[in-house]
Amino acid sequence: MKVTEVKVRPYHSNDEQQVIELWHQCNLVVPWNDPKRDIELKLKFQPHMFLVGAKDDLIVASIMVGYEGHRGWINYLAVLPNYQRQGIGWLMMNAAEAELKKLGCPKVNLQVRSSNKSVIAFYEKIGFTDSNVISMGKCL
Ligand SMILES: CC(C)(COP(=O)(O)OP(=O)(O)OC[C@H]1O[C@@H](n2cnc3c(N)ncnc32)[C@H](O)[C@@H]1OP(=O)(O)O)[C@@H](O)C(=O)NCCC(=O)NCCS
Structure with a gap:
């Protein structure tokens, strides 16, 4: 498959089931995050910046x-998983960075779970570096 076959576009409400299944397949769903609720909340803030990668009717990335x-x-x-290592992750990150640049955003951050260290090689490949910070959080 060519990466040019993947169209990056904003999420539509009828993508919900496929997107949640994608997150399960990628082990991104954890007990403290309800994916359906995470989508509902995101749609209230900058919904145009929740993007999916679609190959025809199949959602292959988010x-x-x-x-x-x-x-x-x-x-x-x-x-x-079956579409990884074909440039789609890079494509999605490029689209994300383009949206942020349009808003004048000077720097992008992200968090990697300590159980998911293998993904660090991907981020380094596309120009991210370790910010040397400790990430902390608190549920509200
Ligand atoms: C991280 C993820 C989105 C990368 O998507 P992808 O489509 O496979 O990435 P790309 O094909 O665009 O990779 C670009 C380059 O990054 C590097 N790379 C990607 N995945 C890598 C890995 N697992 N190990 C080492 N390098 C990797 C490679 O150099 C790759 O180029 P190459 O294939 O020509 O060598 C994908 O692995 C994924 O969905 N993982 C599960 C979910 C996840 O962990 N998300 C991140 C949460 S912080």
Whole structure:
């Protein structure tokens, strides 16, 4: 498959089932995140920056992008296992960065779970570096 066969576009409500299945296949669904609720919440803030990669009617990739006026953030980057290592992850990140640049965002950050260190090679390949910070969180 050629990466040019994948069209990057904003998420539509009828993509929900395929996107949640994609996240399950990519091990991105964890007990403390309800994917359906995460989608509903994202659709209230910068919904045009929740992108999917579609090959015809099949959703093969997703990326959730946001900008809060200081940094851009990436979440839920996923490519269906059978479609990985064909340039689609890079394509999705390029589309995300383009959206952030349009808003004047100077820097993009992302978090990698410590159980998912193998993905670091991908981010390094596309220009990310370790920011040497400790990421902390608190549920509200
Ligand atoms: C991370 C992910 C989105 C990458 O998508 P992808 O479509 O496979 O990435 P690309 O094909 O665009 O990769 C671009 C380059 O990154 C590097 N790369 C990608 N995956 C890699 C891996 N697992 N190990 C080492 N290098 C990797 C390669 O150099 C690759 O180029 P090459 O195939 O020509 O060598 C995909 O592996 C994925 O969905 N993983 C599961 C979900 C996940 O962990 N998401 C990130 C959460 S932080």
